[in-house]
Amino acid sequence: MRLGVFAVCVVAATSGIALAHSGVKNAAVMQRMIGMSDISENMKIIGDMAKRQTPFDGEAARAAAVAIAGYAAQTPELFAAFEMDPKSEAKPDIWDNFDDFRAKSMHMQNVAMDLSTSMRQPEDLVPALAALGETCRACHKAYRD
Numbered sequence: 041m042r043l044g045v046f047a048v049c050v051v052a053a054t055s056g057i058a059l060a061h062s063g064v065k066n067a068a069v070m071q072r073m074i075g076m077s078d079i080s081e082n083m084k085i086i087g088d089m090a091k092r093q094t095p096f097d098g099e100a101a102r103a104a105a106v107a108i109a110g111y112a113a114q115t116p117e118l119f120a121a122f123e124m125d126p127k128s129e130a131k132p133d134i135w136d137n138f139d140d141f142r143a144k145s146m147h148m149q150n151v152a153m154d155l156s157t158s159m160r161q162p163e164d165l166v167p168a169l170a171a172l173g174e175t176c177r178a179c180h181k182a183y184r185d
C-alpha cells in the first residue's frame with residue numbers, strides 16, 4: 041500500500057517539475073535537479089502542516105518522509121557521473137569527495153526513515169523539519185553553490 045502511494049507520488053511530482061527545468065540541457069543534471077525538487081515538494085507537505093496551513097495528517101506526513109528517504113537512496117546514483125550544466129549549482133568537490141557525499145545522502149535517508157515511523161502528532165512536525173533541514177544544509181553547504 042505505502043509503496044504504491046510512493047510510486048504514484050514519484051510519477052506525479054516528477055512530471056510536474058520537469059517543466060520548471062526547461063533551460064537545463066544536460067539530461068543527467070536535469071534528473072538530479074528533479075530529484076532534489078521532489079525532495080523539496082515532500083518537505084513542503086510536512087512544512088505546510090507544521091505551519092498549520094494544511095490540517096495535520098500523520099499518514100501524509102509519514103508518507104512524505106518515506107518519499108524523501110526514497111529520493112535520498114537514489115541521490116548518490118543520480119550524482120555518480122561527473123556531469124555539469126551552465127544552470128547547475130553542483131560544486132565539482134562532490135566528485136573529489138564522493139564517499140562523503142554518499143554519507144550525507146545516507147544521513148538524510150536515515151533521518152527520513154526514522155521520521156516515517158516516529159511522526160505521530162502535530163508537535164512532532166517542527167522537530168522533524170529541523171532534523172531533516174539539517175541534513176539538507178550539511179550537504180548544500182559543502183556541495184551546492
Ligand code: HEC
Pocket residue numbers: 061069072073074076077079080083108115127128129130131141142144145148172173175176177179180183184
Ligand atoms: C548529499 C547532498 C545533498 C543533500 C542531503 C540534499 N541536497 Fe539538495 N542539492 C544538492 C546538490 C549538489 C544540488 C545542486 C544540483 C545541481 O544544480 O546540479 C542540490 C539542489 C537542490 C535544489 C535545487 C534543485 C533545482 O531545481 O535546481 C533543491 C530545491 C534542493 N536541493 C532541496 C533539498 C532539500 C529540501 C534537502 C533536504 C531534505 C536536500 N536538498 C538535501 C545536494 C544535496
